[in-house]
Amino acid sequence: MTIDIGNTRVKIAVFEGPDMMVFRAIDREAFGQVVLEMRATYPISRAIYAHSGPDMTLSEKEALAGVSLVQLTPTLRLPFAVSYDTPKTLGMDRVALAAGALSEFPGETVLVVSLGTCVTYELMTNNSYCGGGISPGLQMRLRALADYTHALPWLKNQQTALDTEGKNTKQSIQHGTIWGWKQEILGVIKNYQRRFRNIKIIITGGDAHFFDDCIKSHIFARPNLNAIGLNFILRHHAH
Numbered sequence: 003m004t005i006d007i008g009n010t011r012v013k014i015a016v017f018e019g020p021d022m023m024v025f026r027a028i029d030r031e032a033f034g035q036v037v038l039e040m041r042a043t044y045p046i047s048r049a050i051y052a053h054s055g056p057d058m059t060l061s062e063k064e065a066l067a068g069v070s071l072v073q074l075t076p077t078l079r080l081p082f083a084v085s086y087d088t089p090k091t092l093g094m095d096r097v098a099l100a101a102g103a104l105s106e107f108p109g110e111t112v113l114v115v116s117l118g119t120c121v122t123y124e125l126m127t128n129n130s131y132c133g134g135g136i137s138p139g140l141q142m143r144l145r146a147l148a149d150y151t152h153a154l155p156w157l158k159n160q161q162t163a164l165d166t167e168g169k170n171t172k173q174s175i176q177h178g179t180i181w182g183w184k185q186e187i188l189g190v191i192k193n194y195q196r197r198f199r200n201i202k203i204i205i206t207g208g209d210a211h212f213f214d215d216c217i218k219s220h221i222f223a224r225p226n227l228n229a230i231g232l233n234f235i236l237r238h239h240a241h
Contacts, residue, residue: 003040003069004232005051006098007058015229016044020105020237025226030055034065041069050074050236052094072239074098074232081238083130093122095228100124100131102231103204106224111198114227115187117207123190127198135190140183140209147175163212184212191221 006013012033015025023044028036040046049066051058052074063071072078074094082104086092095116103112103126114124114134119142123134138146141159148156157172163181168174191203202220205213206227217223224230 003037003044003046003049004229004236005049005058006095006228006232007051007053008055010055013226013229014040015226015233016040016046017233020233022226022229022233025229033062037062037065041065048072048236048240050232050239052098052232054093054095072236074235078235079239080235082126085130085132096122096124096134097131098228098231098235099206100126100231101234102206102224102227102229103202104129105230105234106204106222106227107202110202111200112202112204113191113194113198114204114206115191116227117187117205117209117212121183121187123194125194137186140180140212143179143183144175147179180212187213188216195220 004015004017010030011027012030013025013027014036016023024040026036046069048070050072074097076090076092080097081101084092099114099116099122103114103124106112109129111127114126116122116124117139119139121137121139125132125134144157144160147154154171154175157175160176160180162176163184164173164176165181166177168177194201200220202222204222204224204227206224210223210225214223
């Protein structure tokens with residue numbers, strides 16, 4: 003079992019070896035009930051968890067009683083080298099994404115682009131994590147327009163990128179912020195493709211659907227890459 007704890011949501015997956023059997027994204031308050039339901043269906047003996055929000059509570063851990071529980075931390079043994087100047091400040095979500103890249107394409111050069119609250123870039127090459135980048139995510143950008151100006155609206159959860167000039171304020175934001183965000187990311191990807199021949203690109207995260215039209219040779223969609231990475235680390239840690 004893999005558990006990814008955010009501020010308000012938790013993503014839980016059950017694996018049999020490398021194969022994902024079930025995946026659920028739930029509100030934090032439903033954690034204990036969902037874990038118990040999964041344990042009633044699947045013979046779960048080991049679990050790994052990482053948190054970017056508050057750590058797992060005592061009552062949440064009680065739902066995992068009898069399960070060998072591993073926490074992903076900067077000191078945990080990993081299946082790859084980490085070339086990062088400040089490994090203790092490296093987010094565990096980024097570590098899990100790097101592990102997912104290694105699981106999907108072992109030994110190859112891979113760039114993971116994760117599109118969530120932030121946009122993160124993770125580079126793996128020669129089975130080593132080489133660092134990456136962080137920039138504001140789409141919803142953060144849309145919210146900032148409303149928070150830092152008097153007249154601009156907050157286009158919450160807007161799903162349309164307009165590739166031509168806007169004829170009103172909403173369309174102008176769709177063009178300048180959403181389409182511009184997408185072009186920025188495609189520009190970063192092209193830069194990595196110039197630097198590394200035959201690099202694989204993995205796109206993941208909640209806003210990955212904006213790039214459905216870009217999925218082609220050497221660019222892959224992996225919606226649950228974080229869970230795949232956590233499972234890869236758990237399997238490595240068990241050996």
